[in-house]
Amino acid sequence: GAVVSQHPSRVICKSGTSVKIECRSLDFQATTMFWYRQFPKQSLMLMATSNEGSKATYEQGVEKDKFLINHASLTLSTLTVTSAHPEDSSFYICSARKALAGETGELFFGEGSRLTVL
């Protein structure tokens, strides 16, 4: 199979603190990972594309200093929400594409991480 795991699945933090969410491809190497955000009853919104060993590419309107993405290895990408505020509360989902799969390779999704900022 191709399993993508996120940790933590749920996190509650105080306003002003930073939170790190990990996305791991458990049984394959992923050169590219994607981070999505989902608001209640809305679609998944792509935040950024994370490439191993290089800087992430952010979508328009996404603050790169607010949402720090690091893809230091072929199996791990992290999303850090810095100085979190209640409006950052959301469901964050990552997906990964197998290395060598090409641009049309299937994406495999993590289970998502629900962030609640008090």
Next chain:
Amino acid sequence: AQSVSQHNHHVILSEAASLELGCNYSYGGTVNLFWYVQYPGQHLQLLLKYFSGDPLVKGIKGFEAEFIKSKFSFNLRKPSVQWSDTAEYFCAVRTAGGYNKLIFGAGTRLAVHP
């Protein structure tokens, strides 16, 4: 900007009923089309996809979808649903040259009653 519209947010059916979930997209060029499913407590997983060729695509678990280019639609169908089909269904579009960036619809939550 490209967008994906799913017409129904919630659908409730009895077992053995037929299912059709609507999906329309706005983009005039070449697209790849996907339906994903998320069962309760599980990851999003690919149900079926269309890249080219036969516009009627068959996926897992008896699902199929038809790409109608003139209508910019990619509706999902299943002739007879089961209780185990209870899930949320997402339509997604990737535009040509989109480097695998998927644009998702808002999702349709399907509840199948025994």
